[in-house]
Amino acid sequence: MNKFKRKLVFNELLEEPTKKFRNQLITCLEDLSNEIFYEIFDYLNGCEIVKTFSNLNSRFKQLLYSSSFLIKTHFYLFNYDKMINTSNELEIFSTEIYLNLKILFIHCSDNIIFLDAYRWEKLILHYYPQLEIFYFIYYDRMNNDNQYSTYSYGLNQFSSSFWIQHRWIFNVQIDNTDIKYMFEKKVSDSESLIGSLHRRVNELEHFESLARSQQNYELALSTTREKHEQEIISLNEKLQNIQMNLQEKNVETDELRIQLEITYKNNEKATLERIETINHLNEQLHDCERKYSDLLTTSSLESSNQIETKRQLTTMTEDKEKLEHKCQELQSEIRTLREHLGENEQEIDNDIFSMKSIPISDYDRNGKLPLDGSLINENIRLKERIDEFLSNEKRFIEINEELQRKLQDYEFPSKRSYSSSSSSSNETVITTSIHMEKIKELTNQVETLEKDYSDLQEKYEYEKHELQTMLEQLREDVIELDKSKQFYIDLCEEKSPMDDRLQTKFDFELKSKLDDLRRILEEDYNEKLLFHKNNQEKLERDNQNLKNKYSQDLEQQSKEFYQEMEAVKIKHEKQIIELNNEIDILRTNDDANNRLVYTEKEFEQLKHDYYDLNIKQKELLKNYSILENQNHNLLNSIDQIDKENNQLKENFSHEEEKLLNEIKELNELNQHQQEELLSIQKQTGFNQNNLQDIQSFQLRINNYENSISQYEEFRLKLENNLQKITQQRDKNKTDLKLAQDMLKTKEDEFNQLKSNLDECEKNLQDNKQQFIQYNTTINDLQKQIELQTQELNQTRLTVNQNIEHEYREKLMAFDVEKSQFEQRLQQANQALNLADCHLEQEISKIKLSLEQEYSRRYENDLKRHQYELNQLRQKLTKEIENKRKLITPVNAINNSQQDIEEIKKVYRTEIDRLYRENVELSQHQAKLIDSHQKQMEIMKKELDDGYNNVIKEFQREQTRLETRCDQLKQQLLDSQKTIEQLKSNLNRLKRNHFNELPNVKQTNTNQYDNKDQQNIMKKRIINHVKSLEQSNEALNQERTLHAKQVNEFQQTISSLQEKIIDKSKQHTRSTNEIKLELPQERLTTQRRAISRPTSLAESAQVFLSILLNQK
Structure with a gap:
């Protein structure tokens, strides 16, 4: 869409009020103008437009098939495993829908039939005669056997007269494994300017239609504004209600x-x-x-x-x-x-x-x-x-x-x-x-x-x-x-020789295994350090030698290249003089004749376009003069209308005065006649003739009043028409100003086009001369490029072979290191597994022994308590029997009953006390067991965490080395790919120089293109050297990191050993403390148990003494 047209609409909408159009609405979509639909169709694709609008009305069909309407189309043909689309579908589409296409884009792949030139010629001539721009791109790839799919019909079919007339050039591009076949239109600056002028002329043609459609836009905008205002008012009311x-x-x-x-x-x-x-x-x-x-x-x-x-x-x-x-x-x-x-x-x-x-x-x-x-x-x-x-x-x-x-x-x-x-x-x-x-x-x-x-x-x-x-x-x-x-209950008892032996054996085995591991790791570390030092020295020497060689070779090549370029310049100047004489000979060649015909046709087309532009300019000037005459006529008519309006106003004012005077006189006559009639009626009677006269006179008066009202209506209509005329005059003035501005801009553009055409003619002559010069330089450059490519290939092969040999040796060394590390990790894992098995066996043995001892001690304690209870029962029975024998008096019997009750109370209190002590002992034992169990679990967790950390560190180092080996392999593959790309580029340059002369012209337009290419090659070589240096630096960094990790690993091992020793000491201390506490608790329990029978005996003795005293 045109930006200038949108600005016009926006500015006019701001100036005009919106109150005029509140009662006006658009009833149908078909009332809109064609230009609005054209602007809507600009945003859509051609296929979508045809699908949606072709079957609606006859009006839309005429719009779609008219020559002035341009449709944008994009035809996509997809190729899947289960769905095969061929070129027949495009022919079916073109037969079903006959369009006046001017621009056509086609992208396709995996179907070589699309490269049939004769078929395209038939299709374009028969179905698309008005086609101007044709973009065709076909993608193809290399096979698995590194072979390209050749086109059987040949590529020379696209150089026929049909393609030359339309100025459609066929190009082929090869990128590694991708091939791209392309049609491109060769367009010069003059043609692009002509196209822009055509577009602007079309925009001018649309301008008048848009001016007509402005009123419809304004009506639509006014209605939308009113709707928006009403919606805003309703929303505000709703918001207020919601807030309430x-x-x-x-x-x-x-x-x-x-x-x-x-x-x-x-x-x-x-x-x-x-x-x-x-x-x-x-x-x-x-x-x-x-x-x-x-x-x-x-x-x-x-x-x-x-x-x-x-x-x-x-x-x-x-x-x-x-x-x-x-x-x-x-x-x-x-x-x-x-x-x-x-x-x-x-x-x-x-x-x-x-x-x-x-x-x-x-x-x-x-x-x-x-x-x-x-x-x-x-x-x-x-x-x-x-x-x-x-x-x-x-x-x-x-x-x-x-x-x-x-x-x-x-x-x-x-x-x-x-x-x-x-x-x-x-x-x-x-x-x-x-x-x-x-x-x-x-x-x-x-x-x-x-x-x-x-x-x-x-x-x-x-x-x-x-x-x-x-x-x-x-x-x-x-x-x-x-x-x-139970394991911790046994630790609370006295120290046994079995525990000491087990602990000493376990500590000795752990120390011996850790010392062996430490020695093995130290030896491996020393060997690796020596190996890495030797590799570093070798790599540094090799890098220095390579740098010196590359620097010397580059300097020699640069000197030789500059000397050759100077010689080429001298030869080029000599050959220019010779080629001026050989122009007539070159015209005999078919290719040269075709190109000259092509340039002559282009020049003729430019002339035709130039004449067309002159004609259009004249037409525009005529239209401009017509518009000016119409404008003058409109101004004259407006002046005449103003004069007539003034005259009508004056006549109207005079007639109004006359009518008012007549109405006053008629009113006075009516009153006078009515008075006379009244007097006549009173005196004589009623005369019918006079009444008829009066009625006729009244009818005349009424008719006269109606004519006056009609005249006033006519006056109001005239005033409205005058207002509309003034508005149209203002609009016409603005349109005239805009048209004048547009004409001025177009005159400037036309003058620029003239100057550009003159420059194009000069450039054509210069191009002819340069074409003659370039043909001579092409052969010399081809020979030089062949020699340079041979030298570069030789140097690159030698360099690549050396690099490949070095990288292979490095990969072998890394593989050997990897295998060594894997063996050491396996040994370490085996040692750790043996240690874990040994620990589990010892723990199981200790648990069994503790369970047996705990059950034995528990049985002994039960037997001892039962023995003590039996003794107490026997004592009590004996005392009771003695008391029965001694009971004779009555007073003693009462005392004996009281004593027996006291004894029972004491017995019960002692039983309660024993039960409480047993409960407290069991609780205390459970607490001790829980505390020691928690400590042992913490010890186990810490040991397991230490061993797991060691194993994880070994695994991390192994994975890091594997990743580094993979990275080096990828770097080798990347370097090989770069070498293959360089080879393919060289082959492509050869093919381009020997097969495609127009591409050689474009590449050799400047004198220093070869310098740029050599600079690019130098930069590539320098980048390759830098990549090698970076790889060496990365290797050095990895070596330093490996050394740091080895040191950290040794530190972790030493810290683990120290932790194990500290924990073993803490374990022994806790066992000793528990063993010391247990005998003390046993003594306290024994004392409490000893105090129980003494209290009973004393109570029995007191009871016996009381009985004796009573006797």
Whole structure:
């Protein structure tokens, strides 16, 4: 599209107002002009235009097939494995759609049939006679056997008269494995200028049509503006409504947040109160359990103690009733809370999760209140606490039921005993014979006590059995979870000679293996250093020799080249004189004649174009003069219209005055006549003739008023027409100014074209002379290029052979190093595997020994405890038998009962103490085992990490060396590719010089092209040398890195050895400390065990002494 046309439209739209076109709309798309459709079609492809618009209307068909319309077309023929497209499809397309094509682009490949010149001639002549520009590109590649696909028909078909007339040149380009066949149009500067002039003339032709279509554009723009304004107003209203809704929602969310805060605080208070009540109830439950245990222990009290038990029972019942009352209250509160939560849970969740719809700004203001997660978590906690309270409540109810049952069982024998005691007391007052009955009763009581003691003993044995089973289960679980705990229990005991031997053997083997590895690595490192030093010296010497050779060769070649160029210049000057004489001879050649004919035709075409331009210029001048005459005529007509308008205004003003005077006179006459009529009617009667006259007169007046209104309408129409005429005049003035500016620019361009044509004629003559000169220089340059290429090929072959030999030797050396490194890595891996196997075997042996010793010691401890318990039982039985023999008086019996109860209490307390000590010992042992296990696991992890790091470092070095070898191989391949490219370039230069004379002309237009080529070759050689130097530098850097890595590897090995030694020392220290702690703990346990029987013996001795004193 034309930028100038768009500016015109934009400027005129800014000046005109938009209010005029608010009530006007475009009804159909077909009302638009053809120029608008042409500009729309510029953005589309030709095939798309034909598909969419050809079948709509006859108008679009005429537009598409008109000669003034240019279609852009791109035909793509794709070639896949399963779909084969040939050139027949293009012929089918051209037969189905007959287009006036002027530009045609074709890209194809893998089908040599497209290179048939005669077929293209037929197709273009028959289907595309107006084709001006034809771009054809065909891609081909080399086969696997390094052979090009030759064209069977021959390439000389494209040099016929048809192709020369159209000035379409056939070119072939070869890049390594790619071949490109191309058609190009040879266009000079004059032709490009002529084409630009044609385009501008077409733009001028479009200019008038665009001026017509401006009004349609303005209408469309005005309607779109009105629509946009209405949409903006509606959107603003919607935004205001949305903002109001958002404000309301924000207020609602603030209120909800306040309510949630209040509920949150209330819930916190309620939870705290309920937690306190739950804790209080738990305390009361514990107190009840204690009291119940005390009641069970005090089941054999005397009658004096029964009153206290009754009081305690009454207090317990009162407390129980209070607790039941509180439980009922709490249950009611819990139910109400659950109902309240069940009703409000969904509302709270909805309020919380509906906060996502709040806008970002409001969320940032109110986002500081932590309401979302905290309320949900607290509700969950409340539910959990309530469930716990319910479980405790159930438990409490069960305990109360058990208490009631046991109290009932306890009250029945107490009543019996109380009744018996009361009867006995009454009988003692009366007679002494009843004392014997009392003694019998006491004996019965003693028997009941013995039974109770036996029951308690059975309960004790049952509980002891249960505890033992529990301990065995716990020990089995500990053994199943982690068997390694037994390893550390054995370390806590005394040092054994087996441990020392194993540790010494293990340390000695580790040290020996590490020393061997260190020696092997040091030897390898020294060998590598010597090898690398020798390689560095060799490479440095070779590089220096190569640099000296390359510098000497380049200097000699540059001197020889400059001398040859001077000689070539002298020869060139001599040959120019000779070639001037041989011009007539060259015209006899067919190629020269064809080219001269081609140039003459081009010159004739330029002349024709020049004449056409002159004709068009004359036509433009005529059009310009016509436009000026029309403009003068329009100005004259406008002046005449202005004069007529002024005259009409004056006549209209005079007629208005006359009409007003006449209307006044008529009004006065009407009034006078009406008065006369009234007077006549009063006096005489009504005359019909006068009435008819009056009516006719009134009709005339009405007709006259209508004519006046029509005249006013006609006046308004004239004024509107005058306004439109003035607007058109202004537009015509602007159009005339633009046309004048365009004509001035076109005159300047035409003058430039004239000067360019003169220059082209001069350049043609100069080109003819230069063509004669270049033909002589071509033969000499070909000979020189052949000699230079032979020398370069010889030097390059020698250099490439030497480089290949060096790189092969380097690759062999790297392969040898790689194999050595692999062998060493295998040896190191084998050593590490052996060490790991040895460690695993030793650890398994130690674990088995520890398990056996732990089981043996555990059995010994059980036997010892059982032996001590049996001894205590025997002592107690003996003491009880002695007491039975000594019990004769009644007073002694009461004391003996109290002593027996005290002994039982002491026995029970000692049993509890023993159980607690056993539990504490087991816990302490478990803690020690866990701590030592963690330490050993840390040791194992550190050792494993160290060995893994060593292995990883070996693997990294191996991968790095492999990557470096691959890089060197790639560099060799790249150098070989560059050599092959240079060879192919040389072959291409030979072919181009011997086969394509026009390309040789273009390459030899300047005198110093050969210098540039040689400079490029020198630069390539220098770059190749630089690449070799860079490769040597990279090798040196890699060697230094390898040395650094070897040093780091040795440092890591030494650090690992130090860590192993430190950890072994720490391990021995920890074992010694544990071994020292175990005997101390055993002594403390033994002392506690020794103190147990002494307390029982002392209590027995006290009991015996009391009985003797009573006797």
